[in-house]
Amino acid sequence: MEFKDYYKTLDVSRDATAEEIKKSFRRLARKYHPDVSKETDAESKMKEVNEAYAVLSDPEKRAAYDQLGQGGFQPGSDFQPPPGWDSGFEFSGRGFDGAQAADFSDFFAQLFGGKMGAGARHAHHRMRGEDHHAKIMLELEDSYHGATRSLTLRMPKLDNQGRTVLAEHTLNVRIPKGVHAGQVIRLAGQGGPGHAGAAAGDLFLEVHFNPHNRYRIENKDVYATLPIAPWEAALGASVKIPVPDGVVEVRVPENSQSGRKLRLKGRGIPAATPGDLYLVLEVVLPPAATEKAREFYQTMAQELAFNPRQNLGV
Numbered sequence: 001m002e003f004k005d006y007y008k009t010l011d012v013s014r015d016a017t018a019e020e021i022k023k024s025f026r027r028l029a030r031k032y033h034p035d036v037s038k039e040t041d042a043e044s045k046m047k048e049v050n051e052a053y054a055v056l057s058d059p060e061k062r063a064a065y066d067q068l069g070q071g072g073f074q075p076g077s078d079f080q081p082p083p084g085w086d087s088g089f090e091f092s093g094r095g096f097d098g099a100q101a102a103d104f105s106d107f108f109a110q111l112f113g114g115k116m117g118a119g120a121r122h123a124h125h126r127m128r129g130e131d132h133h134a135k136i137m138l139e140l141e142d143s144y145h146g147a148t149r150s151l152t153l154r155m156p157k158l159d160n161q162g163r164t165v166l167a168e169h170t171l172n173v174r175i176p177k178g179v180h181a182g183q184v185i186r187l188a189g190q191g192g193p194g195h196a197g198a199a200a201g202d203l204f205l206e207v208h209f210n211p212h213n214r215y216r217i218e219n220k221d222v223y224a225t226l227p228i229a230p231w232e233a234a235l236g237a238s239v240k241i242p243v244p245d246g247v248v249e250v251r252v253p254e255n256s257q258s259g260r261k262l263r264l265k266g267r268g269i270p271a272a273t274p275g276d277l278y279l280v281l282e283v284v285l286p287p288a289a290t291e292k293a294r295e296f297y298q299t300m301a302q303e304l305a306f307n308p309r310q311n312l313g314v
Contacts, residue, residue: 220275
């Protein structure tokens, strides 16, 4: 996917005010509108200008895009948004639905399609405050044990000069045991203020997990690597291994190979329907770092007559 420089598309500086962005958009719209433009690529250019303006004219989307741009991505480069790039931003209920996002590039859809709010409200909720939305990053262990976390969210707003600034506020949030990626935690009354005495909106926190150095998460299942010695793999063994909710002893079947999965039912994320924990075996060879170790390997080579490539036809 190609990274898009929306500031370059609109021909404005990165610190441009909202008014400067609007003026540039109007100028480019007059130049590229298909009904009046003489340019051969007017339609595609107009689409690019509309997309850039949709992001840079919205303080919330612009702030998130600017945060992403700090990664040093270059226009035209192969791009994938890093995990959690938009975490900690609090967005109002305004947003694009899937059909609107489809009118723009894959880059736009990947970043903003369906992620920036819940869209329009029903008429009878008009006076109630807007619901706000934010993505939060948690540790896997929070799901196993539950926790209370102090979370700082940033709400993009326009200052008096028409430039985007971030207003921060901190919340103490109770993380329920069993929370899983994609689950939404609702904080009643923590969204936008109501009008004329109406109730405030709610704040919805979408849960995601930080990358872990030992575990990989797929939905509610958790995967971990279990290193074993060659004799444990060949002869079978009982081994202990730490898991997110304690220590377990598992039986390694004899004649196991690297990549074999041991399933611990119900030991994944402890949701209402818990996931499973999968231990992926990895046979680790002792190094031939001493003369005695080298002699041992030479004896194995001579006496076992084992060819791991016999099925390759060579």
